[in-house]
Amino acid sequence: MAFRTVWNYCVPLTIITVACLVRSAEIQEGKGLADHHYTLKARCQAVQAENVTVLEGGTAQISCRLQNYDGSIVVIQNPRRQTLFFNGTRALKDDRFQMVLFTPRLVRITLTNVSVSDEGGYFCQLYTDATHHQVATLSVVVLPETPMVEVKQDAVEGGEVELTCVSARSKPAATLRWFRNGREIQGEVSQEDNGKTFSVSRTIRIPVERKDNGAALSCEASHPSLGGQKRVRHYRLDVNFAPTVRIVPPPGILREGDSLSLTCSITGNPLPRNIQWSKINDSLPERAEISGPTLQISRLSQSHNGTYLCQAQNNYGRAADHYTLLVYDNVSVTTTVLPIPTTTRTVTSHPTTPTLLASRFIQEPRDPGAVVETHSAVPYAVIGGVLALLVFTVICVLIVTIWCSVRQKGSYLTHEASGLDEHGEVQEAFLNGNDASQGKKEYLL
Ligand SMILES: *[C@@H]1O[C@H](CO)[C@@H](O)[C@H](O)[C@H]1NC(C)=O
Numbered sequence: 429m430a431f432r433t434v435w436n437y438c439v440p441l442t443i444i445t446v447a448c449l450v451r452s453a454e455i456q457e458g459k460g461l462a463d464h465h466y467t468l469k470a471r472c473q474a475v476q477a478e479n480v481t482v483l484e485g486g487t488a489q490i491s492c493r494l495q496n497y498d499g500s501i502v503v504i505q506n507p508r509r510q511t512l513f514f515n516g517t518r519a520l521k522d523d524r525f526q527m528v529l530f531t532p533r534l535v536r537i538t539l540t541n542v543s544v545s546d547e548g549g550y551f552c553q554l555y556t557d558a559t560h561h562q563v564a565t566l567s568v569v570v571l572p573e574t575p576m577v578e579v580k581q582d583a584v585e586g587g588e589v590e591l592t593c594v595s596a597r598s599k600p601a602a603t604l605r606w607f608r609n610g611r612e613i614q615g616e617v618s619q620e621d622n623g624k625t626f627s628v629s630r631t632i633r634i635p636v637e638r639k640d641n642g643a644a645l646s647c648e649a650s651h652p653s654l655g656g657q658k659r660v661r662h663y664r665l666d667v668n669f670a671p672t673v674r675i676v677p678p679p680g681i682l683r684e685g686d687s688l689s690l691t692c693s694i695t696g697n698p699l700p701r702n703i704q705w706s707k708i709n710d711s712l713p714e715r716a717e718i719s720g721p722t723l724q725i726s727r728l729s730q731s732h733n734g735t736y737l738c739q740a741q742n743n744y745g746r747a748a749d750h751y752t753l754l755v756y757d758n759v760s761v762t763t764t765v766l767p768i769p770t771t772t773r774t775v776t777s778h779p780t781t782p783t784l785l786a787s788r789f790i791q792e793p794r795d796p797g798a799v800v801e802t803h804s805a806v807p808y809a810v811i812g813g814v815l816a817l818l819v820f821t822v823i824c825v826l827i828v829t830i831w832c833s834v835r836q837k838g839s840y841l842t843h844e845a846s847g848l849d850e851h852g853e854v855q856e857a858f859l860n861g862n863d864a865s866q867g868k869k870e871y872l873l
Pocket residue numbers: 479565
């Protein structure tokens with residue numbers, strides 16, 4: 429009965445100690461089978477080790493299972509075959525190792541703050557007549573950190589940006605994927621083996637326009653030990669572009685004594701820091717006050733007439749807008765004509781000299797008299813247009829009416845006799861004037 433128990437216990441084990449097998453072989457050679465069984469019962473001491481997988485920084489439990497332990501010495505060694513514990517007593521000075529259990533069935537040690545350098549086979553040795561051991565393989569998993577995005581060069585509109593998503597350490601290698609608006613962007617993957625861990629990167633190249641500035645991208649790192657979880661790095665595109673400048677003109681007309689407030693609205697990446705206000709061919713008036721993008725002139729006088737320029741620039745270009753100020757006197761208040769503010773915008777992708785730039789905006793200040801003239805001419809033009817339209821309509825109606833009647837006649841003639849062609853042609857010519865040839869074609873159809 430006792431034998432059966434031992435037999436049942438020993439045989440299903442995946443590992444039966446060498447000692448056990450050696451013993452049985454010796455016995456089988458020399459003695460009878462019954463003796464052998466008897467010896468087996470007494471001698472079947474075994475150690476069984478379990479493989480362990482643990483996250484880096486975690487705690488590993490290394491267990492050696494014993495069978496029929498008879499008080500022999502149990503030695504546990506690290507992968508470099510340094511003895512950690514000699515029958516329960518610490519041998520190696522490394523506080524990360526602790527003996528937590530030593531029973532006749534189980535010897536267990538723990539290793540805290542596991543690092544990849546701790547990987548390898550840990551030896552569970554049982555010193556019996558013949559020394560034998562089992563190896564517990566410790567595997568360390570390194571989870572990837574949230575990946576980083578590296579940008580080689582600043583993105584400039586009209587160009588291409590190269591983005592590299594990098595996961596510096598993982599084990600096994602992490603998988604990286606780029607996404608934009610839920611769509612995956614393929615790229616080049618590269619993987620480097622840094623001994624125990626892997627460094628993975630995925631590089632994408634995307635063309636960028638101004639509208640892409642601020643666009644959201646993400647790089648996801650996935651790893652078998654993260655399950656379905658992903659470590660995601662969000663990245664916003666930073667697309668550089670030359671500035672645009674627009675002066676918001678004041679509504680209505682300005683008269684002496686009014687105050688002027690001009691605001692220059694600027695875009696650009698990077699946003700230009702300095703906004704320059706100037707007056708073409710002149711210096712800014714004394715009363716002009718500049719605060720950021722706003723130019724203010726209180727108590728306007730006609731000496732303020734002129735073209736005002738707002739300029740901005742960044743590393744990618746410069747831009748300017750101008751506004752022509754006309755200050756009307758108090759006497760001509762009766763005029764209700766609104767001058768149309770004239771502004772033009774220019775973007776130069778390459779910085780030019782201020783004089784060159786200024787010359788682009790040279791424009792004669794508007795003569796309000798001319799404006800009035802243009803406006804008074806408008807009613808005549810409208811009346812003329814309406815008359816012309818009326819005349820045109822009448823002519824059209826006439827032509828259609830004549831054409832219809834001719835068509836009727838035409839079919840009649842075709843039915844009557846073809847010999848009457850000449851007569852018809854004459855009639856057609858009479859009716860249609862210059863369109864005779866076209867009329868003939870109609871007949872012959
Ligand atoms: C333990 O790991 C080693 C090395 O990876 C392997 O050869 C062995 O088969 C593993 N043992 C068990 C019981 O899984």
